[in-house]
Structure formats: structure tokens, C-alpha cells
Amino acid sequence: MCPVLPSVAVNVPWPTRPGVISFPSIFLLLPHSLQPQTHNTSQIRNFVLVHSITRRIIVQLRQKRVDTNGYCGRCCIIRVGLRQSFHHVPSVIWGSEWCLDANGSLSIEKKVKVVFVLGGPGSGKGTQCANIVEHFGYTHLSAGDLLRAEIKSGSENGTMIQNMITEGKIVPSEVTIKLLQRAMLESENDKFLIDGFPRNEENRAAFERVTKIVPEFVLFFDCAEEEMELRLLNRNQGRVDDNIETIRKRFKVFVESSLPVIEYYSSRGKVRKIDAGRSVEEVFEAVKSIFSSATVVA
């Protein structure tokens, strides 16, 4: 019999340490027979730790039949926090790293390496990211793709996101950052190309404040507007924003809001600028040399 999980409202706090996605609220899934008030944690052998209880996780738990050691029936979820009680916690569950935080509470920690991929609309970010994924083992997270998927999912923010994209405007950081964080946590990889983000100062500052992640470097695809316009008009992906009116708005937003972000990182020596007006192959040659030397340095 599969465990029956109670629904739990979880308030997941923002992470607090540099380069680490940390969720101090850890939940222990236990067979009902081991109630929190009565159990001796050293006896617990049959459990799953999860960072937050989402519908997706509940479905996964049910499918995985976590109750594998002969326990059956109801399960309960308790919040735990004592370091000494959990010395026998296995180190890896579902590909995430687990450890104790500075306060001695259990947390999921996932150290991640991030490269921001920036450039005007149509500069070739997505095209080159696909190549980088293939050659350098990164996971590609396109902020635009995540936002479009959110619209499709029927999310309560869907209409707002749809309107912003149609107008070429930038979606509030909170929404985009949550999508990026979720995607990073759900991935088993620890190296991410974040494409099309941060797109303005608010995106940049909020991401840094919330995740404490500092990018390894920023890949900047520099391309003339005329070339980008031609590429977008020929992109042919049925996007609502690839029409001349919205394209012009996006160019304006790029110059006014995104270029200052690139300048910010440039003043900190983080920007690797590439002439993106050349052929896909030539651009990728330049990209390769940047990633090859970044790998050597790391």
C-alpha cells in the first residue's frame, strides 16, 4: 500500500549563504508507526527527506512507494532540526546533497555554478546554449522558455506573463527567479547556463539577494540590431513577440535596461564578449575557447 501523505503548507525561506541553494525546512517522511513524539530517531531506517512538499513530490513519493521496508499504512511528516539525532542520514537522496547547516539543522544544499548568457533578442543565445550543453555538460535554463512554460501550465501568473511578453516588457523578478530556482533544484546537474537573465537591474539585484549566487562569468553576444531583426523575423517559432512592433520594443528594453546590467558585470571583470554577428559555427568557435579556458581555470 502506498503512503497517504497529509497536505502540508510549507513556507520555504530564501537561502542565506553564497553560492548555495539552501532550504532549512527539512521534512522527514516516516511511517505512521513512528510518531514524532514517541520515536527514537536512531531507530529510524525508513525515511525520505524532502525540502518542501509539493504536489509533484507527493506524486513521486506515491509512485516510488517509499514505504519499502515493510511499513505500510499512513505516513506522517515531521519537521526535524537536531544535528545529533540524524548522524545516520544517508548522504544522497534523489541526487541532491544533504548536510547540516550552520545552526545544526538539516538542509538540502546544492552548490551550483552559473554562467549568465546575455545579448539582444535574436543575438543567438539559445542557439549557442544548445551547443554549449552538448560540449560542456551544462544545463540550459532559458528564462523566456521557463516563462512561456509557466503560461502554458495554466499558472495564476499566466495572463500577466503573457501580457508582459506580448508587450516586450520584463516580468517581475520574483516570478522569474522562483522558476529559475525551482529548475535548478529539480535538475541533477550543478552547472547552469542562465539564458536571458538578468535582464534588468531589478533582476540582477534580486537574484543576487535571493540566491547569493555570483555568476562564474557573463557571456555577452554582441550583435547589430539590423542582424537581430532579420533573424527574429525569420525565427519561425510562432512566438507572439516575434513581430516587428514587439521586436522594436524589445530592442529598446534591451538598450535601456539590459545593457546597464552587462556594464555592471563588465566593471567587475566578468563579461566575456563575443562578436555574434558571424555564422553559428564561427560564433561557437569563440564560445568554445571561452569555456575551454574557464574549465582549465576552474
Ligand SMILES: Nc1ncnc2c1ncn2[C@@H]1O[C@H](COP(=O)(O)OP(=O)(O)O)[C@@H](O)[C@H]1O
Ligand atoms: N550566428 C547566426 N547566424 C544566423 N542566424 C542565427 C545565428 N544564431 C542564431 N541564428 C538564428 O537566429 C534566430 C534567433 O536565434 P536564437 O538563438 O533564438 O536567439 P536568442 O535566443 O538570442 O533570441 C534563430 O532562428 C536562429 O536559428
Ligand SMILES: Nc1ccn([C@@H]2O[C@H](COP(=O)(O)OP(=O)(O)O)[C@@H](O)[C@H]2O)c(=O)n1
Ligand atoms: N529575465 C527575463 C527573460 C525574458 N522575459 C520575457 O520573455 C521575453 C522573451 O525573452 P527570451 O529570452 O525568450 O527571448 P529573446 O527576447 O532574447 O529573443 C522577453 O521579451 C520578456 O518579455 C522576462 O520578462 N524576463
